[in-house]
Amino acid sequence: MDSILLGLNEVANLNVLLAIFIGALIGVTIGSIPGLEPAGVMAILLPLSFSMAPLAGVMLLVGVYGGAWYGGAIPAILMNTPGTPVAVLTTYDGYPMAQRGEGKRALSIAYTSSFVGGMISVTSLVLLAPVLAKVAQKFGSAEFAMLALLGMVFVVLAHRKHVPAAVIMLGFGLFLGSVGLDRSFNSQVFTFGQTWLLGGIPLVPVVIGLFAMSQAFVLLSKKGNDAHVTRLEGEGYFSGVAELLRNKMTVARSAFLGVIMGLLPGVGEFGSQFFSYTLAQKFSKDPDSFGKGNPAGLIASETSNNAVTASVMVPLLAFGIPADALMAMLLAVFMVHNYVPGPTLFAERPEFISGLYISLFLMNIFCFVYLTFATKWMVNLTRIRGRFIGAFILVLGFIGSYSQNYQVSDALIALFFAGVGYVLRKNDIPAIPIILGMVLGPVFLTRFKQSMGISEGDLTIFVTRPISLVLLSITIISIVVYISSKVKERRKASAA
Numbered sequence: 001m002d003s004i005l006l007g008l009n010e011v012a013n014l015n016v017l018l019a020i021f022i023g024a025l026i027g028v029t030i031g032s033i034p035g036l037e038p039a040g041v042m043a044i045l046l047p048l049s050f051s052m053a054p055l056a057g058v059m060l061l062v063g064v065y066g067g068a069w070y071g072g073a074i075p076a077i078l079m080n081t082p083g084t085p086v087a088v089l090t091t092y093d094g095y096p097m098a099q100r101g102e103g104k105r106a107l108s109i110a111y112t113s114s115f116v117g118g119m120i121s122v123t124s125l126v127l128l129a130p131v132l133a134k135v136a137q138k139f140g141s142a143e144f145a146m147l148a149l150l151g152m153v154f155v156v157l158a159h160r161k162h163v164p165a166a167v168i169m170l171g172f173g174l175f176l177g178s179v180g181l182d183r184s185f186n187s188q189v190f191t192f193g194q195t196w197l198l199g200g201i202p203l204v205p206v207v208i209g210l211f212a213m214s215q216a217f218v219l220l221s222k223k224g225n226d227a228h229v230t231r232l233e234g235e236g237y238f239s240g241v242a243e244l245l246r247n248k249m250t251v252a253r254s255a256f257l258g259v260i261m262g263l264l265p266g267v268g269e270f271g272s273q274f275f276s277y278t279l280a281q282k283f284s285k286d287p288d289s290f291g292k293g294n295p296a297g298l299i300a301s302e303t304s305n306n307a308v309t310a311s312v313m314v315p316l317l318a319f320g321i322p323a324d325a326l327m328a329m330l331l332a333v334f335m336v337h338n339y340v341p342g343p344t345l346f347a348e349r350p351e352f353i354s355g356l357y358i359s360l361f362l363m364n365i366f367c368f369v370y371l372t373f374a375t376k377w378m379v380n381l382t383r384i385r386g387r388f389i390g391a392f393i394l395v396l397g398f399i400g401s402y403s404q405n406y407q408v409s410d411a412l413i414a415l416f417f418a419g420v421g422y423v424l425r426k427n428d429i430p431a432i433p434i435i436l437g438m439v440l441g442p443v444f445l446t447r448f449k450q451s452m453g454i455s456e457g458d459l460t461i462f463v464t465r466p467i468s469l470v471l472l473s474i475t476i477i478s479i480v481v482y483i484s485s486k487v488k489e490r491r492k493a494s495a496a
Contacts, residue, residue, distance in 0.1 A: 007354025010055055016359065019056035023063020024363050028371060030064065031071025031087075033384060034079065036393075038068035039326055040212035044396045046204050046329050047404040054337040055352055058330060059359045065326055066118060066309045066360075070367045073110035073302060074375065078103055089273050089301040096293035105239045109295055110302045111371050112240030113251070117306035118364040120255040121262065125310040125317075126357050128263075130346055132318035137343045139319070141454065142461050145447035146471035148440045151321050153475050154264055155436045157482050165429045173437020176201050178445070196409050203332055203438060205401040205414040207325070210431045213397040213414060214421025219390030243295050250280050254300045258307025262323070263314055276304035310360055317341050317353070321443070325435040 010016065026045075030036045042061050049057035072087035077094035090110065097106035139147070152170055159166040179190045180200030191197040244251050254276035261272035280300035281290045290297045313330070315321045320341040322328040334341050339349060346353055401414035424431045455461035462468050 002350075004354050004358075006351035007356075007358050010351050010355030011358045011362070013053070013056075015053055016056045016059065016355070017362075019052065019060040020063055020359050020363050021366055023060040024067040024366050025063075025370070027064040027067020027069075028071035028367055029067075031068035032074045033389065034075045036389060037211065037215060038064050039207075040215045040393060041068075042326060042329050043204075043208040043210075043212040044393070044400045046207065046332065047400045049333050050336045050404070054333070054339055055355050055359065057333045057337070058356065059363070061326075061330055061333065062309075062313075062360065063363050066306070066363055067367050069306050069309060070111065070114050070371055073107065073114070077106045077110060077298075086273060086305045087301075089277050090298060092277075092291045092301070093294050093297035096291070097295070097298070100293060102293075105243075106295075106298060107375055108240035108372075109243050109298050110240070111368055112244050113254075113299045113302035114306040115364055115368040116244060116251060117255050117258055117303035118309055118367075119361065121259060121307045121310035122357065122360040122364065124259040124307075125313055125360070128311070129314050129317045129353075132314060133343045133346045136319050138467060140465070140468075141447045141450035142465050142468040143471065144319070145444055145451055146462060146468045146475070147319060147321055148444040148447065150471050150475045150478075151315075151323070152433075152436060152440050152444070153478055155324075155433050157478055159430045159433070160482075162428070162430055163482070166433045169424075169430060170433040170437045173434040174441040175437075176206070176434070177438040177441035196407075201413065201438075202404070202410060203328070203435075204404050205410045206417050206438065207329060207435060208397050208401045209414040209417030209419075210421040210424075210434065211325070212393055212400075213418030214425055214431075216390040216393040216397060217418060217422040218425055219386040220394070222386050222390075244299060247296050247299050249283070250296050250299050251303055253279055253283075254303035255307045258304040259311040261304075262308035262311030264323070272304040272308055273301055276300040317345065318343070322436070322439055325432045328435050328439045331439065 023045075026041060027038060030038055030041050042064050045060060045064065049060050051057075052060065069086060073090050073094065076087040076090040077098050080091050080095040094106045094110060097103070156163055156166045156170055175190070177200075179197055181187075181191075181198050182189050188198065254272075257276045257279075258272040261275070277290075277297060277300045280296050281287045284290065284294070284296055286294065312323050312327060315323050316327045316331060318341075320331070322331045331341065339345060339352065397414060397418070398411050402408070402411040404410060421431055423429075451461050452459075462472055
């Protein structure tokens with residue numbers, strides 16, 4: 001109760017409340033505009049969050065992250081264009097409902113499903129994070145090294161259709177993360193005599209370039225008028241509540257899958273949506289109606305992707321390991337304010353943890369209430385041309401990358417990685433492994449060196465410690481299962 005009261009005191013700060021509401025408002029707006037992604041906007045806001053109070057800075061980014069999944073349903077349902085990448089399955093049943101004149105009903109179902117999924121996700125964070133943090137107290141250097149390795153392997157395997165490309169991008173990220181001064185041996189690594197590389201390649205300009213400015217290049221390269229005029233038809237902004245009550249098992253199953261998938265690095269919203277939608281169709285009495293406007297399909301999609309938003313923070317808070325690139329940005333905010341995620345954070349900063357929980361609940365409530373009453377005006381955002389948005393993002397990207405350290409080199413790094421990100425987007429190559437390689441690579445290398453020092457060079461330290469052995473076994477089994485599945489696919493293909 002003491003920590004809850006301390007958390008309420010943290011949240012009852014005007015700056016924190018403004019950060020929650022402004023972040024959520026920006027996120028919902030970004031999700032409503034086709035072509036924009038929350039990662040890019042979070043990257044632009046990252047330098048600004050460093051100058052804010054810890055909880056306010058974190059919630060500004062989390063508000064964008066969570067709000068975008070709410071807003072992404074608007075263009076997905078009304079235009080058959082996902083506002084965010086994770087809203088693809090929302091188009092399957094949401095757009096057919098809008099075509100039947102049930103646009104308002106479909107949006108109500110989407111908002112209510114997102115709200116329920118989001119609240120369940122925050123509850124899971126409250127329950128799971130402290131428990132896993134206690135488990136993390138038993139972790140040594142060997143366990144953290146294997147956990148970082150498991151995270152990198154999961155990120156690669158999550159890109160099932162692009163695993164070779166993901167491995168290369170992860171390797172590139174590992175290389176970038178190793179640049180700078182190696183304090184263990186007091187030697188320069190891949191600096192090529194350039195003094196400005198002694199501190200390493202900064203994460204923020206790389207993130208801004210890969211996710212924000214590269215998206216700006218994509219929008220600027222589009223030809224013609226890509227604005228849309230949408231119509232909002234039908235009745236019943238609150239009909240979603242009754243629909244969810246009629247599909248209670250679909251809601252529970254999708255929320256559970258979303259929470260579990262959020263705990264797995266690299267899996268996240270895409271995995272939870274796919275499994276939730278598939279199971280909803282399998283257990284439905286009318287599976288043929290899926291993809292033609294079945295509310296259960298819409299519920300499965302929106303509940304599962306929002307159930308990930310808070311549970312994905314569990315590995316970050318409990319172990320200090322980011323599950324994806326967006327959580328890596330949050331980790332940067334934590335480290336700037338000297339808040340080290342892990343078991344000690346729960347003991348040393350209980351007011352911050354409780355404030356974070358309360359803020360997440362408030363964010364979901366705000367998104368739901370705001371969208372329920374403001375959708376009729378927000379649909380006009382779809383009329384904004386992509387080139388105008390791209391030019392605006394490009395300017396903000398340069399300002400954000402330069403303003404962190406006020407160095408021209410940071411802006412040039414962002415510009416370089418904007419070009420890299422643009423090429424990756426055009427060739428459908430994942431960029432997320434680069435960021436995870438930059439973040440998890442140094443963790444793995446540092447902990448691996450510590451383990452080798454403790455064991456005097458004996459590699460068996462990773463198999464003689466139970467938790468390390470379990471993590472290593474999961475890593476090996478995951479790789480073996482993937483390879484065996486690929487071999488079976490090739491055999492079937494050759495047989496056909």
